[in-house]
Amino acid sequence: MGDCKEPATTAATAPIPSVYDPKSVEDRWYQYWLEGGFFRAEVDPKKEPYCIVIPPPNITGSLHMGHALNNTIQDVLIRWHRMRGLETLWQPGSDHAGIATQVKVEEELAKQGISRHDLGREGFVAKVWEWKEKYNSTILKQLYKLGASCDWSRLRFTLDEGLSRAVREVFVRLYEKGLIYKGKYIVNWCPDCHTAISDIEVEHSEETSSLWHLNYPLEGGEGYVTVATTRPETMLGDTAVAVNPKDERYQKLVGKTVILPVLGRRLPIIADDYVDPSFGTGAVKVTPAHDPNDFEMAQRHNLPAITVIDEDGKMTAEAGPVYAGQDRLACRQALVEQLRAEGQLLKIEPYTHSVGHCSRCATIIEPLISTQWFVKMKPLAEPAMEAVRRGEVQFVPERFARIYLNWMENIRDWCISRQLWWGHRIPAWHCQKCGRITVAREDPTECAHCGADAGQLVQEEDVLDTWFSSALWPFSTLGWPDQTPELKYFYPTNVLVTAYDIIFFWVARMIFSGLEFMGGKPFDHVLITGLVRDSEGRKMAKSLGNGIDPLEVIKEYGADALRFTVLTGNTPGNDMRFYWERVESSRNFANKIWNASRFALMNLGDFDPDRDGLDLPREGLELEDRWIISRFNRASAEADRFLEAFELGEAARVLYDFVWDELCDWYIELIKGRLAAAGTDTRRTAQRVLAWVLDRTLRLLHPFIPFITEEIWQHLPSRGPSIMVAEWPVADPGLVDDQAEGRLGAVMEVIKAIRNIRAEINLPPGKKADVIIHPTNIESREAVKTGLGHIVKLAGVAQLEVASTLDERPPQALSAIAGGAEIFVPLRGLIDVDREVARVDKEIQATGSELTKIDGRLANQGFLAKAPAEVIDKERVRRQELADKLIRLKERREQIAGR
Numbered sequence: 001m002g003d004c005k006e007p008a009t010t011a012a013t014a015p016i017p018s019v020y021d022p023k024s025v026e027d028r029w030y031q032y033w034l035e036g037g038f039f040r041a042e043v044d045p046k047k048e049p050y051c052i053v054i055p056p057p058n059i060t061g062s063l064h065m066g067h068a069l070n071n072t073i074q075d076v077l078i079r080w081h082r083m084r085g086l087e088t089l090w091q092p093g094s095d096h097a098g099i100a101t102q103v104k105v106e107e108e109l110a111k112q113g114i115s116r117h118d119l120g121r122e123g124f125v126a127k128v129w130e131w132k133e134k135y136n137s138t139i140l141k142q143l144y145k146l147g148a149s150c151d152w153s154r155l156r157f158t159l160d161e162g163l164s165r166a167v168r169e170v171f172v173r174l175y176e177k178g179l180i181y182k183g184k185y186i187v188n189w190c191p192d193c194h195t196a197i198s199d200i201e202v203e204h205s206e207e208t209s210s211l212w213h214l215n216y217p218l219e220g221g222e223g224y225v226t227v228a229t230t231r232p233e234t235m236l237g238d239t240a241v242a243v244n245p246k247d248e249r250y251q252k253l254v255g256k257t258v259i260l261p262v263l264g265r266r267l268p269i270i271a272d273d274y275v276d277p278s279f280g281t282g283a284v285k286v287t288p289a290h291d292p293n294d295f296e297m298a299q300r301h302n303l304p305a306i307t308v309i310d311e312d313g314k315m316t317a318e319a320g321p322v323y324a325g326q327d328r329l330a331c332r333q334a335l336v337e338q339l340r341a342e343g344q345l346l347k348i349e350p351y352t353h354s355v356g357h358c359s360r361c362a363t364i365i366e367p368l369i370s371t372q373w374f375v376k377m378k379p380l381a382e383p384a385m386e387a388v389r390r391g392e393v394q395f396v397p398e399r400f401a402r403i404y405l406n407w408m409e410n411i412r413d414w415c416i417s418r419q420l421w422w423g424h425r426i427p428a429w430h431c432q433k434c435g436r437i438t439v440a441r442e443d444p445t446e447c448a449h450c451g452a453d454a455g456q457l458v459q460e461e462d463v464l465d466t467w468f469s470s471a472l473w474p475f476s477t478l479g480w481p482d483q484t485p486e487l488k489y490f491y492p493t494n495v496l497v498t499a500y501d502i503i504f505f506w507v508a509r510m511i512f513s514g515l516e517f518m519g520g521k522p523f524d525h526v527l528i529t530g531l532v533r534d535s536e537g538r539k540m541a542k543s544l545g546n547g548i549d550p551l552e553v554i555k556e557y558g559a560d561a562l563r564f565t566v567l568t569g570n571t572p573g574n575d576m577r578f579y580w581e582r583v584e585s586s587r588n589f590a591n592k593i594w595n596a597s598r599f600a601l602m603n604l605g606d607f608d609p610d611r612d613g614l615d616l617p618r619e620g621l622e623l624e625d626r627w628i629i630s631r632f633n634r635a636s637a638e639a640d641r642f643l644e645a646f647e648l649g650e651a652a653r654v655l656y657d658f659v660w661d662e663l664c665d666w667y668i669e670l671i672k673g674r675l676a677a678a679g680t681d682t683r684r685t686a687q688r689v690l691a692w693v694l695d696r697t698l699r700l701l702h703p704f705i706p707f708i709t710e711e712i713w714q715h716l717p718s719r720g721p722s723i724m725v726a727e728w729p730v731a732d733p734g735l736v737d738d739q740a741e742g743r744l745g746a747v748m749e750v751i752k753a754i755r756n757i758r759a760e761i762n763l764p765p766g767k768k769a770d771v772i773i774h775p776t777n778i779e780s781r782e783a784v785k786t787g788l789g790h791i792v793k794l795a796g797v798a799q800l801e802v803a804s805t806l807d808e809r810p811p812q813a814l815s816a817i818a819g820g821a822e823i824f825v826p827l828r829g830l831i832d833v834d835r836e837v838a839r840v841d842k843e844i845q846a847t848g849s850e851l852t853k854i855d856g857r858l859a860n861q862g863f864l865a866k867a868p869a870e871v872i873d874k875e876r877v878r879r880q881e882l883a884d885k886l887i888r889l890k891e892r893r894e895q896i897a898g899r
Helices: 026-036 065-083 098-111 116-146 161-176 232-237 292-301 328-341 378-389 399-409 466-470 485-490 500-517 550-557 559-567 580-602 623-644 648-675 681-701 706-713 738-760 778-786 788-794 833-859 861-866 869-897
Strands: 049-053 087-091 180-190 195-197 202-217 224-229 240-243 257-259 266-271 283-286 345-358 366-375 394-396 428-431 437-439 457-459 493-499 523-529 769-775 797-802 813-818 821-826
Touching: 026 116, 026 706, 049 065, 049 485, 065 087, 065 116, 065 493, 065 523, 065 550, 065 559, 065 623, 065 648, 087 485, 098 116, 116 550, 116 559, 161 180, 161 437, 161 466, 161 500, 180 292, 202 232, 202 257, 224 232, 224 283, 232 328, 240 292, 266 283, 283 292, 292 366, 328 345, 378 399, 378 500, 394 399, 399 500, 466 500, 493 500, 500 523, 550 559, 550 580, 559 580, 559 648, 559 706, 580 648, 580 681, 580 706, 623 648, 623 681, 623 738, 648 681, 648 788, 681 706, 738 769, 738 778, 738 788, 738 813, 738 821, 769 778, 778 788, 778 797, 788 797, 813 869, 833 861, 833 869
Parallel strands: 049 087, 049 493, 240 266, 394 523, 493 523, 769 797
Antiparallel strands: 180 195, 180 366, 202 224, 202 345, 240 283, 257 266, 428 437, 428 457, 769 821, 813 821
């Protein structure tokens, strides 16, 4: 295990503090793990490898709740497999985040009154590197706080030397295969970021706007064709009007000409299947330079493309002298007024439609024709689809495979060039002598076509899309294009953990990149997480002010509480809501473990592992020992089953229930008397079982809550340098004891029934009650017989009578049926029976009165006609609850009164 310290024996030397304080524990143990090399992974052919590559966080970012969820899931999987003995690598790194980082640095420069152009390209890039060195470690240090057990010695960055070489290699190979080309095409352009962005970097939102109906006169004065548009300003770039060839309304007009209002341009009327006859009037304007669908229509019909909006979002000279230079939205308003004045505006209708915004700055994107670099996607997409269809790459949940395949089947060529200075500069040089392009792995010394020297070569100004480099992440981080031992050993990786919103950004691109350049899939499974939303179900956002800072949660409650909160109740692929109450519940769980462990340690002070042994005793076991051993093995098996299925939330639930309900609330209570019997064999047996179960329970919990489990485990009489390299408990079916579970389960049911009766009559804890138990079958009789001492002690019993036969029920006694037995608690001498009868009578009267009122409302036809359905349903549910309660109260009265 890398540089791990030699195993040592740890044992309780002093009582642990009475209160668990995460602040005093977490940083200390994380530093211990780092210094001990426990996160290190080595190439070891004797061991099975297990590898996860971290979704590289942006260097501009800080830890948010999505990161907390995603990285906690990865850490659970990594710690689990590490404890199972696999050579486990969690590969860390960060992303240069081209657009986002450049925007951040430009904002900082603007505060100083400087632009990137003032510094020049080299000077600006140097500034960004300075910024990166300052802020890159921020989010990584925050991951330390979360407990992320990455191999930090292998930290990578998408612009480091090795990954940059991988990017060049991929670009050149794709170019040489004819899969990368440069050409004019319509792209999504951000007027604010001043760069092209890909389709999947456009965020669409429903917005209420208008649908403008405009009259385009037919040439020759024969009438007009009405078109409907959501963007009137683009009409200045129209080069046709299109209708559906099957639309009988316009079939006679196909081939004729209309006159474009304002500019007077002649536009042909064309027929194309793309046109939806049900949209607007069924006739649409065609603006090839400003709409991707119109662009493709223009290709089919050989239409010209006229650019009327520029890269700044302003109208060009082609828009005419009146509107040239105006902002596109200002032009819209002025143009609509002109059309209204000239009688060309027929009507305006309210209209809700999807509007694309830049995912980085939220500016409305502008489709523009631009010269860009593209990757041909069809040849790469088909093998990537087959890998998922054949099950080589499996999505969890499986439904996301359909989403992936649907997108891949309809994929367009990928625009990979960005008009930025920060990023991987495209390795292409334009020859000023012959005009051709040289693409090379190393900076060329001459033109590959005409031999012109380097002085005649000018490198492409654009950089590559950030996702181009991150698409190589699973193999570039392991040393590719060199055939390193790490690459051979750890590739393909085992699982990718990511949110559903970047399936297209990243997952799809990693799959086709791995298949193309490594000849095999990049990972076996893609575990899709949902989003962490606020308590009202809203997406967390700065604009809403509803974001939760994970570091603040850690500061207040501890990292373990945060980790357990985001895990419990979480299911793959589904969004979850964040509730502070659940964080408090997780903290309470940690405190429960701490208090139970503290009690155990206080009673293990004389436990000698060399004398008594750390293995499970096979002789002298009491019923409760056999029961807890059996229940532990069931919980262990079930937790493993859920972990294998990536149901981490369910695994956490199983362990929560076992620890809280069985280990703490029952077993520890059941053995307190034995632990108090100093010097006895039964004490030593209880100590051995308690130490064994607690040790292995902490191991099962460790991947979920690593800090508190390490702190407690180090006080236990356990062997090893850290719980994180302790052996993972494997359930033993031979230790499952159905008889012990059945018998003690029956005893527990009897105890709970007696406790419930005591609570019902508000009997003080210190006051004991006589109890009569009538087992109704042989198994129940044996269970009660075995558990008599537990029933007396834990149920507050004074005298316990086990009646083999029962001719008649005891008078004035409350009863219950539990654990295969009838249980009676006589009330005479225990409480004031007359007062209790009066109390129950009063409750019967109040319940009956409320029931009468509800019956009256439900019989009122006016109420039924006017009240909302949910109100009526609520009343009916309440009525049934009251009716059931009334029956129980009357039965109780009869029991108390002795009738």
